[in-house]
Amino acid sequence: MSLPVVEVICAPATEAFRANPRSLPLVAPTFDILKKVDGQIRSYYGLQHEDSSLAYTLVAWESLGHHHELMNDEVAYPPLVDVIQKIIDPFKLKMFHCAFTSEPYKALQAPVTELATFTLNPGQSKDALEGLVEDLSQAMNAAPRDSGVVHAAWGPTIEHDDMVALFVGWTSIEAHWNLVKTDQTIVNLVNNLRNISTIKVVHIPMSYYP
Incomplete structure (x- = not known):
């Protein structure tokens, strides 16, 4: 099976979703479509x-x-909107x-998912950026079980x-903040990534829609 392309949306959350972000009845009309x-x-x-x-x-x-x-x-899109x-x-x-360059689902279904974006600084190499992110992903996946890492996966953004x-x-x-301070490889x-890119990091406790 080919690797997925994942659509990532960030938008202002409704008051109802902020009050109960794990409510299946609230999200079901969207995800059932x-x-x-x-x-x-x-x-x-x-x-x-x-x-x-902000909701994701x-x-x-x-x-x-x-x-x-x-x-x-x-026909299908207006009701979804x-x-x-x-x-x-x-x-x-x-x-x-x-x-994605590898299957991402274990990362998305963890108790909390870190989303880090790396935007290349002017004059820097895209190949170098992708190589470093690949190395970081591998280092995360090689971390000890008690480090708190569940899984890491990355990919270029199409837009x-x-x-x-x-x-x-x-x-x-x-666990995230502890590992990035104590694991010298990471x-x-x-x-090295900070030297060639602008990094933004957020955390999202996500639910899987069954």
Whole structure:
């Protein structure tokens, strides 16, 4: 099976979703529509830990084309836009697609998922950036079981040629901050990445829609 392209949406959360971000009845109208769409694999949702006014929805697709087909479907797409307003404001969303280089699902289904984006600084090498993120992902996956790492996976972002995204599943946010301070290999890789890119990190406790 080919690796998925994951649609990542960040948008202002509704008051109802902020109050109960794990409510199946609240999200079901949106994700039940998506489950019927050709090429949709699975979906996740949650609130950002650092700013709980922001909601995330992640949808794994067989290909980018499958998502575009939905967006161009004049019958199926308008009802989706209507019901997703129970969760987010779809008119203020930010979206990108990540073309994963390995299967990401264990990272997305962990107790908390770190989403780190690396945007290349001017004059720096995209190949070097991707190589360092690959090394960081491998170092995370090689960390001891008691480190708190569940799984790491990364990929380039389709909309932004200068940006790659890394998703790391953790047992807790505290485990993340502890490991990046104490594991010297990871510390060195992060420092090297800071030298060539701008890093943004958020954490999202996500739920899988069954």
